[in-house]
Amino acid sequence: MNKDLIIDVTSGEIVIALLEDKQLFELYKDKRNSKFAVGDIYLGKVRKTISGLNAAFVDVGYEKDAFLHYLDLGPQFLTLKNHVISILAGKKTQKSKTIPEPDIDKNGKINEVLSAGDSVMVQIAKEPISSKGPRLSSEITIAGRNLVIIPFSDKVTVSQKIKSSEERNRLRKLIQNIKPVNYGVIIRTAAEGKRVATLDAELRTLIEKWEKAFDNLTESKLPQLLIGELNRTSVVLRDLLNDSFNNVFVSNDGLYKELKEYIAEISPENQKVLKLYNGSVPIFEQFGIDKQIKSLFGKTITIKNGAYLIIEHTEALHVIDVNSGNRAKRETDQETNALQTNLAACEEITRQLRLRDLGGIIVIDFIDMGHIEHKQMVLEKMKEFMSRDSSRHTILPLSKFGIMEITRQRVRPETNIQVVEKCPTCKGKGEVISSILILDEIENHLKYIIDRSLSTKRITLKLHPFMASFLLKGFPSIRLKWFFKYKTIVRIKAVKSSGYLEYHFSDHNQEIIEL
Secondary structure, three states, X not given: OOEEEEEEEOOOEEEEEEEEOOEEXXXXXXXXXXXXXOOOEEEEEEEEEEOOOOEEEEEXXXXXXXXXXXXXXXXXXXXXXXXXXXXXOOOOOOOOOOOOOOOXXXXXXXXXXXXXXXXXXXXXXXXXXXXXXOEEEOOOOEEOOOXXXXXXXXXXXXXXXXXXXXXHHHHHHHHHHHOOOOEEEEEOHHHOOOOHHHHHHHHHHHHHHXXXXXXXXXXXXXXXXXXXOOOHHHHHHHHHXXXXXXXXXXXXXXXXXXXXXXXXXXXXXXXXXXXXXXXXXXXXXXXXXXXXXXXXXXXEEEOOOOOXXXXXXXXXXXXXXXXXXXXXXXXXXHHHHHHHHHHHHHHHHHHHHHHHOOOEEEEXXXXXXXXXXHHHHHHHXXXXXXXXXXXXXXXXXXXXXXXXXXXXXXXXXXXXXXXXXXXXXOOOOOOOOOHHHHHHHHHHHHHHHHHOOOOOOOEEEEEOHHHHHHHHOOOOOHHHHHHHHXXXXXXXXXXXXXXXXXXXXXXXXXXXXXX
16 A cells, blocks of 8 residues: 655645555644644643532633543542642652552542542643533643653553564563653553664653653743643654655645654664655645545535445544445345445545544445345444544444444544635625626736836736636737737646635735735
8 A cells, every 4th residue: 555645835724644555534724823733731720510410620821721531530549749849849850759649540530539629730632622621631641753751650562453462562661671660651552573772762761751851840930831742743643654655745845844853863764765855846736635625524514436425423423325326227136236336435435434533423324135144244344444444433333224333532623624615606695796807806906016016027926727818829819919918927836725716916926916
């Protein structure tokens, strides 16, 4: 399987597309200077505890209080709480020896360990979604590429994806020998085959990162960010980058240099896959991503051979309906038609779950099948495709009504892209503006640019392909007439992603000229 990562950088955000065999499977959006990302560690203040929910609401600086459930406190919560209190009171430093407290009762109550006004160290477990604040955890973890450390724990666990028992034992013994006391470690899949020097260096870096979080810890600044997670781009590279990637294309020179240094640090053997994209065509258009985005985020998703999916969203769950469409007319055997359609739907459904990052309860209404073995085939096919999904999930067998239930973890806001565009002529008002005036408007803006000497070296006009063809057709073309009239060469560039009457002027540096 060919895997490519395409990174598009704009002034407001970074968009990352994961392609598998040139098909879009995952899409990440990273707003610059975004806060409350998964992995960020805050020192917050408890607003109130709700015994009915067995949870607390914590102020971490977001507009809505964050949610912390008792079960997310972690067994060593009392040790963490007392450690933070001691440092705030100036009784000890982070490097002082900490005596572990007994684990909290699994069936305990939130009021037994927290009260309104308490200072508490928490980590963002789920980003703010819709009207809800962040979801929190007090079982702090600090992730690296190969290891994850858990302060105030002594357990060493190995990723289940490392299949070799010999390698699992090697890694477990190695980490047990080099880790300090009061630090638990999760050994990630990427650690397979790594030498002790590499793992030891990363372990020390993670521990140092944890200890530095307490250097400027003061209660007067609550709430405050103690440890910020890497930006989304670096996190994606840290968690996904491996030898299976063919290319990582970046459209921005500054980010390219940053990522080059980062990859050299975490995975030097993969430096060659990082490439700077310098093409004149927008990077997402060059790799066919814009077109895939528009076709994959609507309510109706075409599979193949006439079959299609209907995806509906409700407050409680997501519903996916599988329809045979025109395919039903081509097969004489209804059972065979249903099986083939359902199997084809499995791949597209798993793709949609990853692409949109659908979470919670997902109900899939497959086409009815009479044979039990066919239902089992659909279940196995769904499990096969879902095995590529890194999010935790559970899949239940099909019911007698052909319904499959899936639960899937989501930690970031669901990706929802508007695929219905406003009419470029009436701009959604239902009233048509005379489009015949568009050429006059473009020429007036061109004259303004030339008169103000905003950019006379080279002017590029970017607009829809239909409009570009209109400006270039005939002799003399409209573009040529502009040249004779204004003594300036205007380069016409067709952009497929532009609206029909949308246009932009750019200078010789390809920077948009603001009008």
